[in-house]
Amino acid sequence: MQQTTLINADIIMLNLENVDKTKVLTVMANRLIDKGYVKESYLPAVLNREEEYPTGLPTNGVGVAIPHADTKHVLKPGIAVATLKDPVKFNVMGNPEQEIDVKLLFMLAIKEPEVQVNILKKLVSIFQAKELLIKLISINCEKELVDILNSLLNKDDED
Amino acid sequence: MNKKKIVIACGTGIATSTVVADKIENLCKREGIDALITQCKVSELDAYIHGADLIVTTTVLGKKSDVPVINGLPFITGIGEEEVLKQIAEELKK
Numbered sequence: 277m278q279q280t281t282l283i284n285a286d287i288i289m290l291n292l293e294n295v296d297k298t299k300v301l302t303v304m305a306n307r308l309i310d311k312g313y314v315k316e317s318y319l320p321a322v323l324n325r326e327e328e329y330p331t332g333l334p335t336n337g338v339g340v341a342i343p344h345a346d347t348k349h350v351l352k353p354g355i356a357v358a359t360l361k362d363p364v365k366f367n368v369m370g371n372p373e374q375e376i377d378v379k380l381l382f383m384l385a386i387k388e389p390e391v392q393v394n395i396l397k398k399l400v401s402i403f404q405a406k407e408l409l410i411k412l413i414s415i416n417c418e419k420e421l422v423d424i425l426n427s428l429l430n431k432d433d434e435d
Numbered sequence: 436m437n438k439k440k441i442v443i444a445c446g447t448g449i450a451t452s453t454v455v456a457d458k459i460e461n462l463c464k465r466e467g468i469d470a471l472i473t474q475c476k477v478s479e480l481d482a483y484i485h486g487a488d489l490i491v492t493t494t495v496l497g498k499k500s501d502v503p504v505i506n507g508l509p510f511i512t513g514i515g516e517e518e519v520l521k522q523i524a525e526e527l528k529k
Contacts, residue, residue: 329445329446333511334512334514335514336513345447369493369511370492371508372495396453396454400513
């Protein structure tokens with residue numbers, strides 16, 4: 277089945293510096309707004325959501341966060357990606373008292389989860405691959421990161 | 436065995452619950468468990484919980500529930516996924 281490409285170079289931000297949690301979420305959400313993926317209401321929604329239900333994942337190798345907001349704020353599906361020069365503390369999903377150091381963020385603009393379930397599953401399998409995560413945060417070229425991620429997200433299932 | 440009702444809850448009901456629901460659906464197929472799986476936002480849980488046999492959540496419920504609750508975060512991080520699959524299968528076979 278033809279899948280929409282969700283990761284595009286215009287929403288990749290590499291080696292962000294001098295950011296804290298709110299700043300990085302704001303920079304990423306504003307990029308999604310500027311590029312027409314989400315409505316302006318996405319920014320406050322994603323900030324609130326992160327406070328209420330944090331999205332830091334205690335993954336092996338590299339801490340990951342997957343900030344996102346309700347489908348009603350989304351215009352077209354996309355996944356913004358950011359890597360951070362220095363890690364930023366995020367609270368852990370399901371266990372907000374715990375903090376982790378995040379260096380890789382995927383900000384999800386999801387419109388139809390049932391359509392994007394395969395991509396979400398593949399994204400999750402990336403979180404589970406320690407060596408791959410370490411490789412992803414070392415990439416310094418937007419296009420290279422886009423190509424790797426899209427080839428991982430769009431490859432055909434065996435089943 | 437009666438049909439089991441499983442509710443999967445996450446913060447927005449779109450991302451992690453979608454992945455968790457898919458993995459639990461596969462588990463139920465594999466184990467021959469007849470299950471009805473619904474997904475929701477944790478804030479809407481009250482509307483879905485009636486008659487449920489199990490809640491799997493990737494977030495904090497914020498209150499006590501009479502229905503057994505299993506943390507689904509291992510499905511996302513991959514850490515402890517096998518154990519949580521076993522735990523869910525055991526709960527559903529009770």
